[in-house]
Amino acid sequence: MKESIFRFLVTQVIQVTVGKYSRGNLKPFNQRRCFMKGRGIWMGVLVLSLVCILALPCFAQRGVTKDTIKLGLILVKTGPVAALGLPNGNGMVDYLQYLNDTAGGVAGRKIEVIWEDDSFEAPKSVAALKKLITRDNVLTVITTGGSQQTMANLENINQYKLPNIPNALMKEFYDPFQPYIFAMGATYEAQFECIVDYIFNDLKEKNPRIGVVYEKKEYGIKGMEAVKKRAKAYGVDLISELALPTGAVDASSQVIALMNDKVDYVVTCLLLPPTITFVKSAEQYKYRPKHIFGFNWATDDMIVKACGEAAKNYIGVNFVGAWWDESPGIKLTRQIAQKYNRADISLTSLYINGIGVSWLFGEAFKRAGKDLTPDSLKAALETLKDYNTGGVLPPITYTSKSHEPPEMVKFFKADIANKRLVAISDWRKPKEMK
Secondary structure (H helix, E strand, O other), X not given: OHHHHHHHHHHHHHHHHHHOOXXXXXXXXXXXXXXXXXXXXXXXXXXXXXXXXXXXXXXXXXXXXXXXXXXXXXXXXXXXXXXHHHHHHHHHHHHHHHHHHHHOOEOOEEEEXXXXXXXXXXXXXXXXXXXXXXXXXXXXXXXXXXXXXXXXXXXXXXXXXXXXXXXXXXXHHOOOOOOOEOOOOOOHHHHHHHHHHHHHHHOOOOOOOEEEEEOOOHHHHHHHHHHHHHHHHOOOOOOEEEEOOOOOOOOHHHHHHHHHOOOOEEEEEOOHHHHHHHHHHHHHOXXXXXXXXXXXXXXXXXHHHHHHHHHOXXXXXXXXXXXXOOOHHHHHHHHHHHHXXXXXXXXXXXXHHHHHHXXXXXXXXXXXXXXXXXXXXXXXXXXXXXXXXXXXXXXXXXXXXXXXXXOOEEEEEEEOOOOEEEEOOOOEOOOOOO
16 A cells, blocks of 8 residues: 555655646746746655655664564662662563574564663653653563653653553553553552551451551552551551651661550561561561561562561552462473572562563564564453463453453462471452452
8 A cells, every 4th residue: 555655745846747748838937937936845745745655664664674573671670779670670681582493583683782770760751751762662661660760751652652551550550541651560559458458357356456657658558558458347446656767777666656656567568678678677666467468579588588587567458469379370481580680589470570571571572573663562462361470470361441450469478497488378459349
């Protein structure tokens, strides 16, 4: 179709230029001057049309050639939180490289990833995305980092049609519906609802004394509110609500307050470093509640390695499998890590998370086939139905009307002897409350 239009326009340019206006057809000068002006306008229209036709394939095939797929990745690599971004990004890159090395890429195309460091700052993330699109001409940016970075990029994600799996867990990414955002992990609210459900239903507590220690960040505040609301649904008020600064190296005051309030279940809405600080401080004061709970960003083997015996009552939830699971997907994850010399992964849960992100994109590339464009990639992701990653993630379903995450987690407890977390449940959702 485009070729026939192109041939027609070329023919018209030739006719306008030389075909109709030979010497035998010359007219009086005043008529020729008007005629020349008309011919100039017509020529301009034709040339502009040619430019547009030639530009169409470039837009449709952005980031894709006959033998390559070029992708962008925006994730922190340097600075105070680099320890979070590096294993996550390495997981994404390694899985795509694994597809290159074992299957020749996808549909005969090798996958190239350009990783931009945003230092965990929203303005840098926005600048990185514009660079990836306008200068590097990538097909899409598979993730744009955390909540603030992704929200700052939302307008550009929609404008440039960038199917994207954010490294963040906010309901705002899928409600209201965002056409190019595909949420992958259980939201903060769902994770903490599952924790409260566990206290009442698995541990059979009737009137538990629950306290919350949280960071004054989006995830911490959302988590604390979710615990409060869920406990209230079971007829229980929180005993304590205590803030702990993100960079805290001591949690003595929080621990003493919980001890004075006789709290027997502590729910932490903290990232991994302050969670480690809290668990160590609790051990220092010989404060041993029945359980200390944490959410996905603090559910990693590192908490057992860092805290040792102090972590024996720790239970965490996560929307990815554990490093030492024997499920097919986690076995493959360990093989990929070994293949690419990731022997010393500090935070294995984040590496697994990264594998999961690229696994979903790899499957979507296969389903889109040769005709790979931003729109066909989006449509391919929307065909995933109960898609199984072999235990890396819970079953994933997206449609053209919903990009919600599965809202499922597993529970993990500390195996002190082997310095790891082990699963104590299958995938589960928050209980439906009447």
